Amino acid sequence: MNGNEGFRISPRLIIGLAILAFGVLWMLDNLDYINASHYTRYWPVILILIGLSKLTDTRASKGGPIALIIVGAVLLAARLTHFSFDLGDLIPLGIAMLGAKLVIDAMSRKRAVSSAGDPNSIVHAFAMMAGIHHQNTSQEFRGGDANAIMGGVELDLRNAQIKEGEEAVLDTFALWGGVEITVPENWRVVGQVMPLMGGFENKTRASGASGPVLIVKGTAVMGGVEVKN
Secondary structure, X not given: OOOOOOOOOOHHHHHHHXXXXXXXXXXXXXXXXXXXXXXXXXXXXXXXXXXXXXXXXXXXXXXXXXXXXXXXHHHHHXXXXXXXXXXXXXXXXXXXXXHHHHHXXXXXXXXXXXXXXXXXXXXXXXXXXXXXXXXXXXXXXXXXXXXEEOOEEEEEOOOOOOOOOOEEEXXXXXXXXXXXXXOOOOOEEEEEEEEXXXXXXXXXXXXXXXXXXXXXXXXXXXXXXXEEO
């Protein structure tokens, strides 16, 4: 940990403490000091704490942490009350939350596009059951969206520039597909992609703490979003 960052409650710390607690409880149960099941039934609290810790991270997407908190709260309620349900009952709720997130992302992107003066500064890339390659060379790049549904999008931004003092925001969505973004080596990438049985990978080589900033947001559902130089 960097000494200038201060103490932060991270998901890794929470999981480590949970593993430590489970080990101690298991040992005490084997020694017949306690009945560990009286305490281990509260395990959904771990999901709630992880979600709360991620909510305090301004760089992370909020959809995943909120989903963790809701799932943890429902599981905890089921263990502490007579309320019973099947975990599969939460699937429709998850689908509805995913749809709500996509609608909110689309509406916020629409407002950002309407405020842009140069149409070339905003990129739109969409591929469905196909693959496309899109190149943008705007010298005032502001962001846009890249969507891949059972297909692939290759977005080449190596010759684009972000206006000094501004940040570009790129909204991505990958459903059974992939979005690949290539950026200049002096750009700094901030990932805010929420993976759902998918993945986000930042392979860029940032030159330092300064430089243009590209914020990559969105969702990867059984797909992937990758940023590289």
